[in-house]
Amino acid sequence: MYPKQFFNPQGFKNVTESGAIKGFSFDMKIQYYRGITLSIIRNIEVIVDGVQYPRESIRFTVNGETFTLEEMRTVISNRWLFGQYATVTTLVDGGLVKGPHHIKCIQTIAPSYMPMISVCPGEYDFTL
Numbered sequence: 004m005y006p007k008q009f010f011n012p013q014g015f016k017n018v019t020e021s022g023a024i025k026g027f028s029f030d031m032k033i034q035y036y037r038g039i040t041l042s043i044i045r046n047i048e049v050i051v052d053g054v055q056y057p058r059e060s061i062r063f064t065v066n067g068e069t070f071t072l073e074e075m076r077t078v079i080s081n082r083w084l085f086g087q088y089a090t091v092t093t094l095v096d097g098g099l100v101k102g103p104h105h106i107k108c109i110q111t112i113a114p115s116y117m118p119m120i121s122v123c124p125g126e127y128d129f130t131l
Contacts, residue, residue, distance in 0.1 A: 009034060009125035010106070011088050017098035017131065024098040026060070027051075030088040034110050034123030038084035041065070041075040045120065046111040049093050052104055056093045065089040103130045
């Protein structure tokens with residue numbers, strides 16, 4: 004999918020908690036032809052400037068609820084709708100430095116009614 008359809012160009016920012024930068028976040032759309040329950044999302048990989056962040060540091064927020072990737076495996080009551088932005092937060096002390104960055108994010112989706120897994124990468128250059 005084209006990067007401007009994958010990422011929200013205004014959605015990149017550092018995340019602050021109690022005055023300290025605890026990570027960074029960005030908004031992205033689902034790269035699938037329809038909305039899905041969160042339980043069929045198998046992975047979201049986040050790579051910024053060549054650094055791949057561990058799965059345990061990633062949080063996913065949609066419809067006002069936040070989950071770890073492991074928690075999402077059992078979530079059947081929350082749907083990520085086609086065309087809707089979700090926020091991905093990566094917990095890393097200090098976040099990202101101000102300036103230009105390159106992101107690659109890979110969504111892995113495993114629909115139960117299809118014999119294959121959908122792996123959808125997207126890349127984008129952004130500036131904090």
